[in-house]
Amino acid sequence: MKKPEINIDDCFANVDTPNLVWGVRRFVDQPELPMHVKLECSKYLNRAMTISTDALLDKGLHQRVSNQF
Numbered sequence: 001m002k003k004p005e006i007n008i009d010d011c012f013a014n015v016d017t018p019n020l021v022w023g024v025r026r027f028v029d030q031p032e033l034p035m036h037v038k039l040e041c042s043k044y045l046n047r048a049m050t051i052s053t054d055a056l057l058d059k060g061l062h063q064r065v066s067n068q069f
Contacts, residue, residue, distance in 0.1 A: 006037060006053055012062045021065055022049070 010024045022039040025048075029035055034052045041047035056062050 006056065009067060011042070011065045011067050012039070012056055013065050014062055015060065018063070018065075019043070023067075 006024055008024055008026065011021050012024075013019075013021050021042040023042060025038045025040050027035065027037055028050055034054055036050050036052050037056060038048060038050050039056075
C-alpha cells in the first residue's frame with residue numbers, strides 16, 4: 001500500500017488538545033486495513049497510540065505542527 005504524505009518523526013496535535021504533540025514513530029501496514037501509524041506523545045513518554053493516516057490527515061481532527069519531539 002502506498003504511504004501517504006506522512007514521514008517518520010512528523011509531529012501532529014489533536015485540535016482539542018494542541019498542547020500534546022504526537023510524533024510518528026512507524027507505519028503499521030496490515031492487509032485489508034487502511035494504512036496506520038504509531039504515534040508517541042512528546043510530553044508523556046509512556047503514551048502511544050495507533051491511528052489511521054486518513055484520520056491523522058483530517059484537518060478537523062489533527063494539525064501538523066513543527067517538530068517538537
